[in-house]
Amino acid sequence: MQRGALKWTFCNFQTFVWLLGGMFFFVGCQTPTNTPVDEVEVLEEIPDPPVMKYGFNLNDYEVVVKKIRRGDTFGSLLENHGIDYPEVYQVLTKIKNEVNVRKLQIGKPYTLLYSKDTIPTPKVFIYQPDISNYWVVQLRDSIYGQTISKPIKTIEQQASGTIYSSLYETMQAQNLNEALTYYLSDVYAWSIDFFRLQKGDRFKVIYTEKFVDDTISVGIDRIKAAYFEHNGQPLYAFEFESPKLPGMVDYFDDSAKNLRRAFLQAPVKFSRISSRYNLKRRIAYYGNRIRPHKGTDFAASVGTPIMATANGTVVKSSYTRGNGNYVTIQHNNTYSTQYLHMKKRKVRVGDFVQQGDVIGWVGMTGNTSGPHVCYRFWKRGRQVDPFKQKLPEAEPISNDLKQEYFAFIEPVKEALDCISFDLEPITFQSNNDNAITQN
Numbered sequence: 001m002q003r004g005a006l007k008w009t010f011c012n013f014q015t016f017v018w019l020l021g022g023m024f025f026f027v028g029c030q031t032p033t034n035t036p037v038d039e040v041e042v043l044e045e046i047p048d049p050p051v052m053k054y055g056f057n058l059n060d061y062e063v064v065v066k067k068i069r070r071g072d073t074f075g076s077l078l079e080n081h082g083i084d085y086p087e088v089y090q091v092l093t094k095i096k097n098e099v100n101v102r103k104l105q106i107g108k109p110y111t112l113l114y115s116k117d118t119i120p121t122p123k124v125f126i127y128q129p130d131i132s133n134y135w136v137v138q139l140r141d142s143i144y145g146q147t148i149s150k151p152i153k154t155i156e157q158q159a160s161g162t163i164y165s166s167l168y169e170t171m172q173a174q175n176l177n178e179a180l181t182y183y184l185s186d187v188y189a190w191s192i193d194f195f196r197l198q199k200g201d202r203f204k205v206i207y208t209e210k211f212v213d214d215t216i217s218v219g220i221d222r223i224k225a226a227y228f229e230h231n232g233q234p235l236y237a238f239e240f241e242s243p244k245l246p247g248m249v250d251y252f253d254d255s256a257k258n259l260r261r262a263f264l265q266a267p268v269k270f271s272r273i274s275s276r277y278n279l280k281r282r283i284a285y286y287g288n289r290i291r292p293h294k295g296t297d298f299a300a301s302v303g304t305p306i307m308a309t310a311n312g313t314v315v316k317s318s319y320t321r322g323n324g325n326y327v328t329i330q331h332n333n334t335y336s337t338q339y340l341h342m343k344k345r346k347v348r349v350g351d352f353v354q355q356g357d358v359i360g361w362v363g364m365t366g367n368t369s370g371p372h373v374c375y376r377f378w379k380r381g382r383q384v385d386p387f388k389q390k391l392p393e394a395e396p397i398s399n400d401l402k403q404e405y406f407a408f409i410e411p412v413k414e415a416l417d418c419i420s421f422d423l424e425p426i427t428f429q430s431n432n433d434n435a436i437t438q439n
């Protein structure tokens, strides 16, 4: 009871802060209406607002943006833009310690700033190979070169959503980084069948994202905690680094169970299940007779990597007319798996493979009408539906660590519980120092 009451207060405090913010905003909005109207009549020539980029006001220049092509060098580019060789040489000598002009990558953009004179001349050369690094060379007047690495900030974010079509579309509709879909499905790869998400399934997530200039995302960093409601069943996930295994991060639920299982749900990422394990499958081609399908077919394009779903030893890597190129892995005395119709096999009999290792590529070899991998799953010699098995979980949290774990997740869970489902995604800078890193 007491815990519940505490949580309630915490959530309400947040709401209070939100309301407070809203009030300030409201007051702020009122101010402009008080401005006397006649002040507007004073007309002055107002210069365009400066467009600052790379430390220059782009309004002062003619801006030319192009891409590096095969064979381009810094020197040849300048010569192409009307700077003759003696001048190029002068520039190169002056900047050689500040800028490495030899590393130009094909396809990367460069910018030339031309003077706005009657005869425009190039003044500045800027090369930006990636979002957080660029170099600038001032070509005329006082020649100089400068390499700039913009700091990358890691910012903690929260998001939530309800799924009506696909997880991907839900993320898009919320203006969230699309990669979040992959990160989230990775966290739950073992526990939720992402091929069978239901309308109304919903999620909340606390994650960190990397930014330059505070607004340009350079990617998701990691998921700290998540909540996924699938078929009405809630499933928490908390990132936890075991002090016994520094650097080894796993996701555990609110009762300290590992979300990871000994088996992956699928041998290929982001494919579509085209046919499930079905003992009563009828096929028109065979006169509508029952032809049980004891495998699960994952449709994916030719060349998609096929992964071992669990650690094990390759006991077959071979070809038959029906199976095409196929691989069988023995995981232990209980389980073995098989992967069919490969374009090419990557492993040999006797190889030890780990969960997620690539063992071959999707193809159309053997008896198949389209590119897919037929995944077969045996339990004690009997072929079963892997989606119906209660598969063993990976290393749980040891008893002596549980107390520490529960203490660690308590505030995180509280924060997660406070996220509402209809909330617009919000961004805030974490007070937590180690959540913000500067490179």
Ligand SMILES: [Zn+2]
Residues within 6 Å of the ligand: 275, 293, 295, 296, 297, 373, 374, 375
């Ligand atoms: Zn099949």
